[in-house]
Amino acid sequence: MTGILRVRYTLEFKQEAVWLVRGGQPLSSVARGLGDSRESIDNWVKADAVGGLKEAKDKPVNADQMEIARLKTELAKMPMARDILKKRRRILRGGLAARYAFIERHEKVWPTVVQCRVWAVSASGYHQHRARRKAPNQPGRICAPTLLVHVRAIFNEMKGVYGWPKLWRELAARGVHAGKERVRKLMKANVLHARGKRKFKATANSNHTPPVLPNLLRRNFSAQQPNQVWTGDITYIRTDEGWLYLAVAIDLFSRQIVGFAMYQRMTRQLAIDALRMVWFRRRPASGLIFHSDRGSRYASGDSQKQLKAFGMLGAMSGKGGYWDNAVTETLFGPLKVEQLHGMPFETRRAAKDEVMDWLQFYNHRRLHSPLSYLSPMNFDKAQAIRKVPLTKVA
Numbered sequence: 001m002t003g004i005l006r007v008r009y010t011l012e013f014k015q016e017a018v019w020l021v022r023g024g025q026p027l028s029s030v031a032r033g034l035g036d037s038r039e040s041i042d043n044w045v046k047a048d049a050v051g052g053l054k055e056a057k058d059k060p061v062n063a064d065q066m067e068i069a070r071l072k073t074e075l076a077k078m079p080m081a082r083d084i085l086k087k088r089r090r091i092l093r094g095g096l097a098a099r100y101a102f103i104e105r106h107e108k109v110w111p112t113v114v115q116c117r118v119w120a121v122s123a124s125g126y127h128q129h130r131a132r133r134k135a136p137n138q139p140g141r142i143c144a145p146t147l148l149v150h151v152r153a154i155f156n157e158m159k160g161v162y163g164w165p166k167l168w169r170e171l172a173a174r175g176v177h178a179g180k181e182r183v184r185k186l187m188k189a190n191v192l193h194a195r196g197k198r199k200f201k202a203t204a205n206s207n208h209t210p211p212v213l214p215n216l217l218r219r220n221f222s223a224q225q226p227n228q229v230w231t232g233d234i235t236y237i238r239t240d241e242g243w244l245y246l247a248v249a250i251d252l253f254s255r256q257i258v259g260f261a262m263y264q265r266m267t268r269q270l271a272i273d274a275l276r277m278v279w280f281r282r283r284p285a286s287g288l289i290f291h292s293d294r295g296s297r298y299a300s301g302d303s304q305k306q307l308k309a310f311g312m313l314g315a316m317s318g319k320g321g322y323w324d325n326a327v328t329e330t331l332f333g334p335l336k337v338e339q340l341h342g343m344p345f346e347t348r349r350a351a352k353d354e355v356m357d358w359l360q361f362y363n364h365r366r367l368h369s370p371l372s373y374l375s376p377m378n379f380d381k382a383q384a385i386r387k388v389p390l391t392k393v394a
Helices: 011-022 027-034 038-049 063-085 088-093 095-105 112-118 123-134 144-157 164-173 180-189 268-282 301-309 322-340 348-364 376-385
Strands: 004-008 058-062 229-239 242-251 256-263 289-292 313-316
Touching: 011 038, 011 112, 027 038, 095 112, 095 123, 095 144, 112 123, 144 164, 144 180, 164 180, 229 268, 229 348, 242 268, 242 348, 256 268, 256 348, 256 376, 268 301, 301 313, 348 376
Parallel strands: 229 289, 289 313
Antiparallel strands: 004 058, 229 242, 242 256
């Protein structure tokens, strides 16, 4: 004859019963399997709903009954485990973060304790993960696999040009919080390096007869407001049809490309059309400074006449002064490294399409450290509505 043992229904035992009921098992079936009354388990479910599930008082339980109940409980979990394991391959590839996310999404479908066993994670670890994530004012530490997914997505989206400082800023802007050093080490470990800058041949030819204008900027590339100082320059792109030349005009205040023109020949009209484009769009007040290199396209009589007609003051770099027009010159390096490097173009039309795509990316999305890590367009918007402090670095 089997003796009677007095055992305590632990909180874990009650939670098992509650999870089985919430997992879809009929109340009567759970009661039979656990060897307890339907009323008791129903009371546990109700108590758990209001956070009142506690340890029970001692109750006589037959030892054989306990073993039978344990076996029946395990059998009840087997169909659940099979259902969960159907999704195993996809979830395992996602690492620990994917397992935790799966468990949380299916808490109302399968008991958490069953899911944790299937995924070979500790229930305490899972609950700590949830507590960190849901704690007020404490976003918690995002796990490395999940962070890497975000990092790779931004790195590829930004065409592989962001190093860790800009990528860290972009993560924060998207609500993904991680330390700078952690992002730096993660990128280094996964060989995510920003493309390096390359030196490109200048297009300016200062050996010409038209007079050059004084250097009004003297490498002071700061502006206190829009339409105060613009700079211009010209570069070229190789295609199977021949060269494609690009002229741009940049507003120094926001580093925004405000005007551009593309031709198959590098003529003075190329520079003039880029200037006209921005003037007709913005109609700035008289006295704006337009700074360029000493090339013949900007020094020509037609170009100077156009500047005067628009009420602008012309200015030029000093002789051999690459750094006198550094803001505009450094625009072309990223263009060729980030968008055009290694791309063969059969036609000028194909090259134009790529240039247009990059100009849109540059103005609307590319972060700039001198602009408090905003894009040129967002910096202009912030200035207009005065929502963020406009701290600039020259």
